[in-house]
Amino acid sequence: MAAMQGRRQLLPAAAALLACLLLLPSAARGRNITAILDGYKEYKLYNKYLSETKVCDEINSRQSTSMTILVLSKDAMTTLAKDAGGSLAAIKNALRLHSVLDYYDRRKVKKYGDESAATLYQATGDAVSTTGNVKVVDQDDKNYGFSAATPGARICTVTKEVETHPFKFAILEVTAPIEFDGLFDTPSTANLTRLLERAGCKVFAALVASSGVLKTYEGAMDTGLTLFAPNDDAFQARDAPDVKNMSTADLVKLLEYHALPAYNPKTSLKAVKPGAPLRTLATTKAGKDHITVVAKGDDVSLDTGKSKSRVADTVVDSVPFCLLTVDSLLVPPELYVGAPEAAPAPSPAEAPQSSATQAADAPSLAADHADHADHKTNKKTSSAVASRPIGAFAAAAAVCSVALASLL
Template structure:
């Protein structure tokens, strides 16, 4: 038994190492920044990373922009799904295709939006070493060709560049889902009637509707949030301030739960005007997500809608941007009434008290009790460190625990 345990340990390490991250792979080459960004915005990056065998046909920025710039995010998602093959292909396999041609199923086929072979790709080894790609739908042309290899982890993931987008019939004609979504009605039904009324009366619903085509996320405070203690009286704000407050509850990008959990940067809102103004940050604790403004924080309570390119969440608190509601320092306590000291009797020189002996000097490096601290206490540092460490405990911690457990088992089995 003991002699096979090292093999099991190596197998575990190999299985863990085989995991891939398409975002990290593409981040190494700025020519694919647009493609990489769209994979994250549409949530396709997460789907790619959960697949054990997959091929990504990537487009450089110039090749992708010609199509992506003209269509809403929902259409871009379908288009990119057609470039994700549910099989492993590399340079060698492309030139060893039986009979010189094959059809490969794509991620688009799994969406249920593709009929017949519309969700498959035709791969053909052409003469002169050239490999062509096109839609598998009858009558489609091989308008794209293999350019170069980007990254391979056999036989887990392969990333290859192709020259032009693969277009299947009808894939660019789908209307954006947001065109049929009544944002106000959805928010009201979820118990956020006050917020729905405010965005309607202040003209924000039109902005939300037009922005949704390219990606929109809304954080709608529920009705109880507006009744909470500390929420400012909106009637005392200017119209511009109310609009900024409402815009602060939306981001001009599609942020599904998976993206919120993995985001490390600040989230720009519709109120953001650069220089880190009107931004949000998010923290994760298990399955719980919390938004932070710098003045207050709010838990994301419920997903109202998640349909590319639109996400709507209800939140427990009104999000207060520091640009409008920065907390001022607590005022110092008012001084008590001043009482005039009673006159002390005048002493004669003979009655003067003898001076007290001088106090010994304080030891070097010590701070007198009651003096203000110049740096956080060690307890505060431990508290801060704990918060930071908790955010990053992921796969590496799981691997460490597994390795320790197996190592202990090896030692135990050896001495049995």
């Protein structure tokens, strides 16, 4: 009877907990633009370019920002790609311009009229003056549209409100791509050595040129390359290897370890799953010599397993090549010289049985703690609020708290 009564007492709390679980996913699943557009076949080509240029990662990283994404039908996107000369770097500029950093729908435009709005293109620093803005235009009758901020730019009318989540997120289809003179201009990557030198990485540039690794980098730039260039001070660090006395093979390994055979700008690195290994040019078939990413807010660091190096600045972001600077050398574990040698473990005869048992238990406890921490981190990451208002999420959290308290 006591057990039956206990179960009955738990029923209200269990029901509240179930309601909480049903409410939280929609409020906490996060905004994923490519996943949303997967449900619309007419935007398949647009979605493809969002992924290839990694603009999707920039959009998804702004979970707390109100945004309006101006999408293009297959024909309009084909026109944009042709105008950009097929260059992914140029197409990326345009897709950033079509990512507006505010919420718009017909009701808002008709209420407030014409205005100017910032875009991702302006936010990245690639825009000159106000060219990175778009104009929101209230047209006749029920129509409204968007245009470039330059004088005389054509107005691209909104033909469909694909999705609207008031004051948080909207997807609108426009008749044609928004363009202006200079939008498709991209930085030259023809002289990698000069780019490195201008970024304050002269020592690294000299080593790359003298070792022959420059040809390896250049051969990968057209298909996908992310290069992490350490500044000159990094080679003077106490735990940095002596590159002057390294064998040619070790030097090549060190330099290849500073590059990923894929396009991963800083925003995309932030989206990498914690602990997931990233393949470098030095990675072996057995999986040795990879790196992992540690991201916290806007800070991104690269972890070799022995040390970490912060990603400092973006020098060039020109799909499919990205040049980033880092604060310290990325050293493959077998070449690392800064780690202190571990003290030899005591023999069974020297250590008491209880100490040996504790030593044996310690790794599993540490692993359990790490797994628990990873679980909490993933849980926090998955709870970024997307289109639901913050008040709804707070209410859901309150219900969860009450339900869990009742169960406990």
